[in-house]
Amino acid sequence: MRLIDCVFVGFFYAAMSTGVNAEKGFVALPNAANVQSAYILCNPTGDYGLSASTVPNEDSRNTCAVSSEDLLKSPTYAPIDGFRLVGIMVSDVEIPKPEGGDRPDVAVLTDAIWRNKENTECILGAHLQMKDAPLANGKYLEVNDIARAGFAGKKISVAYFHKQPHADIGGNAEVLFRAGRTFTSVKTTPLNTQLPSVKDAPAANTAISERNTASFSENWVDFTTDVSFKDADGVTREHSSIFYTKYPCDAQDPVPKSGAIRLRTTGQSGLEPKEISVSGLVPVEGTVDKF
Numbered sequence: 001m002r003l004i005d006c007v008f009v010g011f012f013y014a015a016m017s018t019g020v021n022a023e024k025g026f027v028a029l030p031n032a033a034n035v036q037s038a039y040i041l042c043n044p045t046g047d048y049g050l051s052a053s054t055v056p057n058e059d060s061r062n063t064c065a066v067s068s069e070d071l072l073k074s075p076t077y078a079p080i081d082g083f084r085l086v087g088i089m090v091s092d093v094e095i096p097k098p099e100g101g102d103r104p105d106v107a108v109l110t111d112a113i114w115r116n117k118e119n120t121e122c123i124l125g126a127h128l129q130m131k132d133a134p135l136a137n138g139k140y141l142e143v144n145d146i147a148r149a150g151f152a153g154k155k156i157s158v159a160y161f162h163k164q165p166h167a168d169i170g171g172n173a174e175v176l177f178r179a180g181r182t183f184t185s186v187k188t189t190p191l192n193t194q195l196p197s198v199k200d201a202p203a204a205n206t207a208i209s210e211r212n213t214a215s216f217s218e219n220w221v222d223f224t225t226d227v228s229f230k231d232a233d234g235v236t237r238e239h240s241s242i243f244y245t246k247y248p249c250d251a252q253d254p255v256p257k258s259g260a261i262r263l264r265t266t267g268q269s270g271l272e273p274k275e276i277s278v279s280g281l282v283p284v285e286g287t288v289d290k291f
Helices: 067-071
Strands: 002-004 040-042 083-094 107-116 121-130 142-149 155-159 176-178 220-228 242-248 255-265 274-282
Touching: 083 274, 107 255, 107 274, 121 142, 121 220, 142 274, 155 220, 155 274, 220 242
Parallel strands: none
Antiparallel strands: 002 083, 040 176, 083 107, 107 121, 121 242, 142 220, 142 255, 155 242, 176 220, 255 274
């Protein structure tokens, strides 16, 4: 884990954040358990990663999406006006042997924080970049969901920035299919693409649900995507979009906590379900559930 001031690696490029005229694509997540689904729909094209997704544009598929000329130059810029970059944390995602291959670091997770000038709102942004690091069985890690903790008692909204394709191998970023106020990631199949229901959902501490159900969990946000250095389904996206969580805050900086971010393989491409715990930034008064 490396703490860095105003420097990004991989998908992020060095720049200082100032105001931008980005479209305000933030969408509120449920704030109470009495909902039909803990999730909201953002960009469901591509059957949640089972086939090629369609990127957002100004006219369609842009729910939850933000973009601007400044963001296209450098994702260090804030996703909406009036926020400035405060700091960045970069973490290597490692899978040790015997499951890991010759290279234990399979991905890089970049976590950033922006704050408005009034010190009343903050935005946490997460980005995952996969590496050419096959596991011991020769397969590559696939991440279908990124969950993060620390938001109990807060009204939150989410958005994502999708960088357009570029010339690098696997350079396409994957979109945000859906986001939920839940700890639970849900396996997706071609016949199971509706928003997960809270009815008959498993316990709130369930990491991965085989059925299309997930309990509301006030403390967690789950982002559904599909990234891998070499995807088993043939649609490879090495990078996630940047996933933003906006919440009320004060002038205090968030703090890194172990297990605050969970990376999940839900098994939708025939892979074994898996959860990897990674350190992440948490609002200073936030907690990380020990499950």
